[in-house]
Amino acid sequence: MSTLTERAAVASGYRAARTLPLRVELVRQLKRRRTLVMGGILAALPVVLLIAFAIGGQPGRQNGQVTLLDTATASGANFAAVNLFVSAGFLLVIPVALFCGDTVASEASWSSLRYLLAAPVPRARLLWSKLVVALGLSLAAMVLLPLVALAVGTVAYGWGPLQIPTGGALDTTTATQRLAVVIVYIFLSQLVTAGLAFWLSTKTDAPLGAVGGAVGLTIVGNVLDQVTALGDWRDFLPAHWQYAWADAVQPHLEWSGMIQGTAVSITYALVLFALAFRGFARKDIVS
Numbered sequence: 206m207s208t209l210t211e212r213a214a215v216a217s218g219y220r221a222a223r224t225l226p227l228r229v230e231l232v233r234q235l236k237r238r239r240t241l242v243m244g245g246i247l248a249a250l251p252v253v254l255l256i257a258f259a260i261g262g263q264p265g266r267q268n269g270q271v272t273l274l275d276t277a278t279a280s281g282a283n284f285a286a287v288n289l290f291v292s293a294g295f296l297l298v299i300p301v302a303l304f305c306g307d308t309v310a311s312e313a314s315w316s317s318l319r320y321l322l323a324a325p326v327p328r329a330r331l332l333w334s335k336l337v338v339a340l341g342l343s344l345a346a347m348v349l350l351p352l353v354a355l356a357v358g359t360v361a362y363g364w365g366p367l368q369i370p371t372g373g374a375l376d377t378t379t380a381t382q383r384l385a386v387v388i389v390y391i392f393l394s395q396l397v398t399a400g401l402a403f404w405l406s407t408k409t410d411a412p413l414g415a416v417g418g419a420v421g422l423t424i425v426g427n428v429l430d431q432v433t434a435l436g437d438w439r440d441f442l443p444a445h446w447q448y449a450w451a452d453a454v455q456p457h458l459e460w461s462g463m464i465q466g467t468a469v470s471i472t473y474a475l476v477l478f479a480l481a482f483r484g485f486a487r488k489d490i491v492s
Contacts, residue, residue, distance in 0.1 A: 226334070227334055227337055227338060230334045230335060230338045231338050231341070234304070234308070234338055234339075234342060235342075239303060239307065240304075240342065243299070243300050243303060243304075243346065244346070244349060247296075247300070247346055247349050247350045247353070248349060248350075248353045250288060250292065250296070250350060250353075250354075251284070251288050251350070251353050251354035251357040251358070252357060254277075254284075254287070254288060254291070254354075255284075255357055255358075255361055258277060258278055272370055273286060273287060273290050273370050273451070273454065274287055274290065274291075275370065276368045276369075276370055278361075278362050279362065279365070279368040280358065280359075280362055280363060280364065280365035280366060280367065280368065281354075281355050281356070281357075281358035281359030281360075281361075281362055281363065281364055281365070282355065282358070282364075282365070282366065282367040282375075282377065282380040282381070282384065283358070283362075283367055283368055284354055284355070284357065284358025284359075284361070284362060285351045285354040285355040285358055285384060286351075286367065286384065286387070286454055287354075288350055288351060288354035289350070289351055289354075289384075289387055289388070289391065289450075290448075290451075292350060293391050293447060293448065293450070294427070294447060294448075295424075297346070297347055297350070297391060297395065298395065298398055298420060298423050299420065300342070300343055300346040300347075301343045301346075301395045301398045301399050301402065301419075302398055302399075302401075302402045302415075302416045302419040302420045302423070303402075303416050304339040304340075304342045304343050304346075305336070305339040305340070305343065305398075305399040305400075305402040305403040305406065305419070306402030306403065306405055306406045306412065306415035306416035306418070306419050307406065307412040307415065307416055308335040308336075308338070308339050308403070308406060309332070309335060309403070309406040309407050309485075310405075310406040310407075310409055310410060310411060310412040310414070310415045311412045313409075313410040313490075314410050314411065314412055318490055319490045322490055328485055328486050329482060329486065332407070332481065332482055332485055336403060336478070339399070339403065340399060343392065343395065343399060344392050347388050347391055347392050347395075348388060351384060351387075351388060355384075364377065365377070366380060367379075367380035367383070367384075367454065369454065369455065369456060371455070371456075373456050375454070375456075383453045383454055383458070386450070386453045386458070386463075387450045387453050387454070390449070390450045390453070390463050390466070390467065391450060393466075393467045393470055393471065394443060394446060394447055394449075394450075394466050394467065394470045395470070396470045396471055396473075396474035397443045397469075397470045397473040397474050397477070398419055398420075398423050398443075399474060400473060400474035400475070400476070400477030400478050400481075401418070401419045401422060401423075401473075401477055402415055402416060402418075402419035403477065403478065403481050404477045404478070404480050404481040404484075405418045405419060406481075407481045407484055407485040407488070408484065423444070426442050426443060426444040427444045427447075429442055429444070430442050430444040430445045440465070440469075441469060442469075443466070443469050443470050443473060445466075445469075446462060446463075446465060446466025446469060446470075447466070449462035449463045449465070449466045450463060
């Protein structure tokens with residue numbers, strides 16, 4: 206009897222999978238001011254670096270050693286790689302934490318979350334739509350930065366091979382492929398931040414709490430990675446592998462570090478995403 210009653214209570218033509226389509230959620234998020242501001246900041250960074258190099262001159266060598274930063278003005282490809290290098294450790298963490306941490310908590314802060322669920326949108330469907338869009342925007346942010354940097358760098362320094370600090374160069378086709386590998390790896394390495402921000406977003410009604418908590422704990426991870434006394438325990442810290450992508454801008458592509466970093470990040474992320482879905486399914490929604 207209960208099953209028949211539940212079926213009768215479902216409106217004719219209702220399909221849970223059709224509620225809150227991804228395109229609707231994507232349009233909603235793209236119209237948000239924080240999305241536009243973050244896109245503007247990422248697009249402006251290459252211009253800021255270009256002006257800094259124009260004012261300060263060529264990057265100087267430290268202790269006589271040539272680093273990736275020293276090759277920033279060699280070509281557009283080098284300029285794009287340097288932009289990723291200076292932003293991967295912190296700046297690119299912010300859009301991931303913002304898009305994933307703000308998405309559910311902001312609905313709660315606006316007191317619109319319960320109305321979405323009353324639409325009716327199943328809780329798992331709501332979380333899934335918001336997570337996919339948040340990750341998509343995070344990936345778009347990571348693609349936007351090097352694309353703008355590549356365009357700006359090419360105009361300023363010309364289109365040419367990627368000069369490797371240790372010697373040699375990668376032709377333009379190979380350099381483009383390697384930069385694509387770098388972007389994919391940075392995105393995968395940031396999944397742990399995405400998972401942490403998304404989980405916190407389902408636990409609080411304060412968007413800044415979720416975003417700030419994810420950024421703060423990511424910083425703590427970076428600090429712990431500097432504690433050499435931890436020894437091999439640092440291998441379990443996602444921050445330990447955040448610059449493993451540097452192996453992609455070498456004459457011979459080395460995958461081992463990136464594979465380990467990806468495995469660590471995805472493992473943490475899956476656990477955090479599971480906690481988010483499990484906790485949200487049992488949570489009393491009052492806002």
